[in-house]
Amino acid sequence: GIQVEQSPPDLILQEGANSTLRCNFSDSVNNLQWFHQNPWGQLINLFYIPSGTKQNGRLSATTVATERYSLLYISSSQTTDSGVYFCAVEPRDSGGSNYKLTFGKGTLLTVNP
Amino acid sequence: DTGVSQNPRHKITKRGQNVTFRCDPISEHNRLYWYRQTLGQGPEFLTYFQNEAQLEKSRLLSDRFSAERPKGSFSTLEIQRTEQGDSAMYLCASSLAYTSVTDTQYFGPGTRLTVL
Numbered sequence: 575g576i577q578v579e580q581s582p583p584d585l586i587l588q589e590g591a592n593s594t595l596r597c598n599f600s601d602s603v604n605n606l607q608w609f610h611q612n613p614w615g616q617l618i619n620l621f622y623i624p625s626g627t628k629q630n631g632r633l634s635a636t637t638v639a640t641e642r643y644s645l646l647y648i649s650s651s652q653t654t655d656s657g658v659y660f661c662a663v664e665p666r667d668s669g670g671s672n673y674k675l676t677f678g679k680g681t682l683l684t685v686n687p
Numbered sequence: 688d689t690g691v692s693q694n695p696r697h698k699i700t701k702r703g704q705n706v707t708f709r710c711d712p713i714s715e716h717n718r719l720y721w722y723r724q725t726l727g728q729g730p731e732f733l734t735y736f737q738n739e740a741q742l743e744k745s746r747l748l749s750d751r752f753s754a755e756r757p758k759g760s761f762s763t764l765e766i767q768r769t770e771q772g773d774s775a776m777y778l779c780a781s782s783l784a785y786t787s788v789t790d791t792q793y794f795g796p797g798t799r800l801t802v803l
Contacts, residue, residue: 578729607791615776617730617794660729673718673784674743675792677729 576601576665580678587651587685595646595681597661605664606637607675608646612657620646620659651685658682689713691795693779699801700769707765708798712781719762720780720792721754723747730778736762769802776800 577600587593599606608620621628625639632651637644648655662675692711700706712719717738722730733752734744738759748754751769756762766773776797784790 605790609794615724615797615799617778619791619793622791662729673782674720674732674735675722675730675780676732679727679729 576603576663576676578661578663578676578678580659580661580681582681583679584682585684587683589651589653589685589687591651591685592647592649593651593683595648595659595661595683597644597646597663597678599642599644599661599663601642602666603639603642603663604666605673605675606644607662608635608644609660609662610655610657611660611680617660648683651683653685653687656683656685691779691781691793693777693795693798695798696796697799697801699803701803702769702771704769705765705767706769706800707763708777708779708800710762710764710779710781710795712761712779713783713793716781716783716793717759718782718784718790718792719756720782721762721764722778722780722794724776724778724797725774730776733764733777766800769800771802774800774802 579598609617621635627636632649634647658680660680662677719736721733724730736756751767778797779795780792782790782792
């Protein structure tokens with residue numbers, strides 16, 4: 575099946591710093607989503623971005639589908655940005671119509687005051 | 688739109704007992720998914736419904752697991768004869784999509800299962 579690798583696995587920042595999280599995937603995709611998992615376990619949608627660039631406030635994301643990677647940018651980080659960030663993909667050739675997401679292992683972000 | 692809801696949020700049970708979780712998707716969403724997440728890992732796909740039809744089950748879903756989505760609305764996930772290895776967060780997601788068009792999956796808060 576499709577492989578999803580996220581880097582770095584852990585990231586510690588001071589409040590106000592910028593960061594870039596990376597997601598590499600091994601095959602063409604129909605769907606790519608970025609999530610933030612809060613300390614209570616809730617997965618919060620950040621972006622639906624199978625290709626192109628999107629921005630939402632201090633967050634932006636870029637997916638280069640032809641090169642099979644996506645980047646999540648966090649600017650002026652805040653302590654509330656702490657948590658695990660997941661990239662998840664649905665392979666283009668899913669062998670049917672299941673539309674399931676395959677997740678990476680995530681990046682644990684800690685923003686210190 | 689109240690989002691995806693799951694009940695209970697936490698469940699502690701003894702090994703060998705049966706448990707059932709419920710998921711209420713966003714209204715009118717036709718697709719519903721169950722995932723399982725263990726500590727330090729990303730969620731893993733368990734099963735998927737298109738309306739009331741269960742279209743795929745992962746090999747992770749042993750015969751002790753069963754899922755239903757009667758009338759294409761809420762869904763239940765039952766685990767029979769629970770084992771300690773079943774301890775995990777069980778996540779439900781839903782999406783609205785047509786034919787082959789894929790769409791954003793929205794996740795519920797999860798049910799955290801602890802098997803003693």
